[in-house]
Amino acid sequence: MVSLRAVSKTYAGGTVALDNITADIAPGEFIALLGPSGCGKSTLLRLLAGLETPSAGEISWENNQRPAPGEIGFVFQDATLMPWLTAAENVYLPLRLRGVHKAEAQPRIQSMLAQMGLADFAGARPKALSGGMKMRVSIARALISEPLLLLMDEPFAALDEFTRHRLQDDLHTLWRRTGKTIIFVTHSIYEAAYLASRILVMSPRPGRIAADISAKIPEDEDRRTSRAYTQLVADITHTLHKIMPHE
Amino acid sequence: MNKWLERLAPIAFGVIALSAWQAAVIIMKVPFYVLPGPIEIAQAYRDGYAVLNPALLSTLTVTFAALLLATTVGVALAVAMAASQLFRAAVQPWAVMLQVTPIVAIAPLILLWVPQPFIALVVCASIIAFFPILSNTAAGLAATPQDLQDLFRLNGATRWQVLRLLSLPSALPNFLTGLRISGTLALVGAVVAEFVAGSGGFASGLAYRIIEASYRLEIPRMFAALFLLGVSGIVIYAALGLLERLLLRKRDA
Numbered sequence A: 001m002v003s004l005r006a007v008s009k010t011y012a013g014g015t016v017a018l019d020n021i022t023a024d025i026a027p028g029e030f031i032a033l034l035g036p037s038g039c040g041k042s043t044l045l046r047l048l049a050g051l052e053t054p055s056a057g058e059i060s061w062e063n064n065q066r067p068a069p070g071e072i073g074f075v076f077q078d079a080t081l082m083p084w085l086t087a088a089e090n091v092y093l094p095l096r097l098r099g100v101h102k103a104e105a106q107p108r109i110q111s112m113l114a115q116m117g118l119a120d121f122a123g124a125r126p127k128a129l130s131g132g133m134k135m136r137v138s139i140a141r142a143l144i145s146e147p148l149l150l151l152m153d154e155p156f157a158a159l160d161e162f163t164r165h166r167l168q169d170d171l172h173t174l175w176r177r178t179g180k181t182i183i184f185v186t187h188s189i190y191e192a193a194y195l196a197s198r199i200l201v202m203s204p205r206p207g208r209i210a211a212d213i214s215a216k217i218p219e220d221e222d223r224r225t226s227r228a229y230t231q232l233v234a235d236i237t238h239t240l241h242k243i244m245p246h247e
Numbered sequence B: 001m002n003k004w005l006e007r008l009a010p011i012a013f014g015v016i017a018l019s020a021w022q023a024a025v026i027i028m029k030v031p032f033y034v035l036p037g038p039i040e041i042a043q044a045y046r047d048g049y050a051v052l053n054p055a056l057l058s059t060l061t062v063t064f065a066a067l068l069l070a071t072t073v074g075v076a077l078a079v080a081m082a083a084s085q086l087f088r089a090a091v092q093p094w095a096v097m098l099q100v101t102p103i104v105a106i107a108p109l110i111l112l113w114v115p116q117p118f119i120a121l122v123v124c125a126s127i128i129a130f131f132p133i134l135s136n137t138a139a140g141l142a143a144t145p146q147d148l149q150d151l152f153r154l155n156g157a158t159r160w161q162v163l164r165l166l167s168l169p170s171a172l173p174n175f176l177t178g179l180r181i182s183g184t185l186a187l188v189g190a191v192v193a194e195f196v197a198g199s200g201g202f203a204s205g206l207a208y209r210i211i212e213a214s215y216r217l218e219i220p221r222m223f224a225a226l227f228l229l230g231v232s233g234i235v236i237y238a239a240l241g242l243l244e245r246l247l248l249r250k251r252d253a
């Protein structure tokens, strides 16, 4: 779907955020970008989204087709909803920007909210929603334009454990059902192991890809308690110990 | 219960203060041309309302026209400053300079240059009033959340869409704060401009009535006019506060 070839990013201040990143991302993969704070995970996501340009190297897309507006969905760490709009109006935004009429978009918005378990909250404003619900609205907004690629930057980091588990379950189900390509930034080993089909471990200063672990947990088992999951968590932990500098 | 007390407190304070004032004036036998009591002021209003009310109306017309002009210019400048760094750099120092120059010093010039007295008064008052709207709106526009700007960009939004659907609504609370300050400043500006213009002899506002009353030593009428100004200021402030609550209510619930 997209290939990164020796991509580096140096910010104006001289910070080398990414150094020589090479990776191929296939359609339908669920990739977890795992790494400590400051290793350039967000930067990598922003490069893929086209919000920043690489200082060196190149990002090439399948069939040489840069995604059109709306073909990339982005979910931020905070829900970043517009407080003056209802949940439904927030979800409508990407379609609205493309000139789709509200009446025409309404059925899609309703079904998207229903999928996210928010059918009864279409008219609620963000102030009236819990943190988990806001994040669901934010995900619904990212999915409404049916993006080919979904980029998520630590979307569940600010949620409590219970809500996080439920949202992780739902996201995983959504991925299995739709086969979307997802790149998910996290600094939780457990989250990466639970969600992803492939884990890219990043090391800091400068940001590099230090390990590429493929994850295969049988889908029929209870993932969170399965042996395969515990084993994967152990593997990732060992890998991290090997590559992270000890102080 | 507590809420009620809070509502009642300013009224009770006013009544007590007015009674004390009246009592002091009577007991100390202060002559009315030095300090009239509230009763004399009320009588002066009863005798003079045919003159005072139209004057108030005239001052308020200038105030609202000035507020309208200040809002238009203030918001337009804020938007232009948010859109162009160069424009901001070019205009900001001049806007500050206009703000710190006392209006009494500029007013005679404006009255000289603008032949139509009503427009001249409106221009003077809006020079005082536009700055809070400009600076608050500009601050609000500059604080548009970066993540949302990125989201708009990812979805191919035009600059106009970003402005209309994101920046302006997110700056609305700041704008309304500025508007509330500007509302009372517009009244101040209108009165100051009328004072300056009053000596030119074509004014009909409350300031002119105050000057006139002071020449004739009609001190109670002067106080009645002052009282009208004070009440107008409070009403404008409260009305704009209400507008603010109404417009922002949806965000909070």
Ligand SMILES: Nc1ncnc2c1ncn2[C@@H]1O[C@H](COP(=O)(O)OP(=O)(O)OP(=O)(O)O)[C@@H](O)[C@H]1O
Binding pocket: A011, A012, A013, A015, A016, A017, A035, A036, A037, A038, A039, A040, A041, A042, A043, A044, A187
């Ligand atoms: N706009 C910017 N200008 C200058 N430096 C930046 C900018 N954005 C990020 N950086 C720097 O680049 C490095 C990588 O930042 P980035 O946000 O990509 O890390 P991250 O892995 O997402 O960290 P976190 O887990 O804390 O979100 C950091 O040292 C950061 O200070």
Ligand SMILES: [Mg+2]
Binding pocket: A041, A042, A043, A153
């Ligand atoms: Mg980050």
